[in-house]
Amino acid sequence: MSEVKKTKYLNPYVGGVLLGLVLLAANFVSGRGLGASGAVKSAVVTTVSSVMPSHVENSAFYTEYKESHPGNPMKSWLVFEMIGVLIGGFLSGAFAKRLKFKVEHSPKITSKRRIMFAVLGGILFGFGSQLGRGCTSGSALSGMAVLSVGGFLTMAFIFGTAFALAYFFRKNWI
Amino acid sequence: MGPLIVNEIISPNTNLLIAMLIGIGFGFVLESSGFSSSRKLAGMFYGYDTTVLKVFFTAAITAMIGMLFFSLFGWIDLSYVYVNPTYLTSAMVGGAVMGAGFIIGGFCPGTAFCALSIGKLDALAFIGGLVLGIIFFTEGYPMWEDLYKANFMGTPTMNELLDIPRGIFALGLILAAFAMFWVGEWAEKKFPREEY
Numbered sequence: 001m002s003e004v005k006k007t008k009y010l011n012p013y014v015g016g017v018l019l020g021l022v023l024l025a026a027n028f029v030s031g032r033g034l035g036a037s038g039a040v041k042s043a044v045v046t047t048v049s050s051v052m053p054s055h056v057e058n059s060a061f062y063t064e065y066k067e068s069h070p071g072n073p074m075k076s077w078l079v080f081e082m083i084g085v086l087i088g089g090f091l092s093g094a095f096a097k098r099l100k101f102k103v104e105h106s107p108k109i110t111s112k113r114r115i116m117f118a119v120l121g122g123i124l125f126g127f128g129s130q131l132g133r134g135c136t137s138g139s140a141l142s143g144m145a146v147l148s149v150g151g152f153l154t155m156a157f158i159f160g161t162a163f164a165l166a167y168f169f170r171k172n173w174i
Numbered sequence: 175m176g177p178l179i180v181n182e183i184i185s186p187n188t189n190l191l192i193a194m195l196i197g198i199g200f201g202f203v204l205e206s207s208g209f210s211s212s213r214k215l216a217g218m219f220y221g222y223d224t225t226v227l228k229v230f231f232t233a234a235i236t237a238m239i240g241m242l243f244f245s246l247f248g249w250i251d252l253s254y255v256y257v258n259p260t261y262l263t264s265a266m267v268g269g270a271v272m273g274a275g276f277i278i279g280g281f282c283p284g285t286a287f288c289a290l291s292i293g294k295l296d297a298l299a300f301i302g303g304l305v306l307g308i309i310f311f312t313e314g315y316p317m318w319e320d321l322y323k324a325n326f327m328g329t330p331t332m333n334e335l336l337d338i339p340r341g342i343f344a345l346g347l348i349l350a351a352f353a354m355f356w357v358g359e360w361a362e363k364k365f366p367r368e369e370y
Binding site for chain 2 (some may be wrong): 016018041074096101104114121124125129130135150151156
């Protein structure tokens, strides 16, 4: 007799319904979906603006950004939402006793290799999220919920490309 | 009635407070579902753990159905809800670049913050990468501005594109999601692996 496989995580369908309700609440209250990469962009814009103000005045990107985003970039919906994500994730981890500093990686690779790949993946994701006007949360998930054509396209290309390239990076994960 | 902020039922500052509460719910659900583990997330692409597929599509259809019913009951005016604009080229190229980032880095931005909140240092490295990638985009903006703005289509929705009622498209998506869940359950049995 094999033991019933136990999971330490929430049932994925229950998790999905709860996440859907969070997304529905965002749309009902604020008329918008969830997001993540936009908050990082706000932090980048704020830092660059205060460190190199003259550079910002001469940059095509910043000129357009300031026109479409008046006011303080850190006083934005996404920045507050992401502060919440850090709190919510921490609380869940604390309840489930998962709080621990560690580098998670396959036993086949070293921590150093994992970190290098994480930075590289982050660079690609950061760049792609700007080009695609949002990441998995802002463009794919939130876009799908409002049936946006762009949201569906971005979702298909994120998952499609990751599947297509999975074979080449299998050693990092399994 | 809804969206509350558009109809000025709540103030902009209250909206920011609610953004934080919504974020707490977002982060809590992501972490509880196991999205703080990069190996669990990556499992999606090898078939041994399809949690991402199940959570992601269940969330999308739940929110979609919720909005349809809220609209039916007159609780929300969907014309005031933000619909992501469609720029054909950048949606595809950006998505492909993000997909590569996903399989190489093991996170997406939201899950990286969630993983950082419980102490994952690989997530911190990923977020460092995000900052670099965004700076790379903003500094080189004139080089990809044309690509970024190419083939703008406005804000079409899937049902408009297919010229069918919103509810019919929603039903189709629900059926497609159920088919994918079935494939996901099958894949997990075929490629079993200890949970990370």
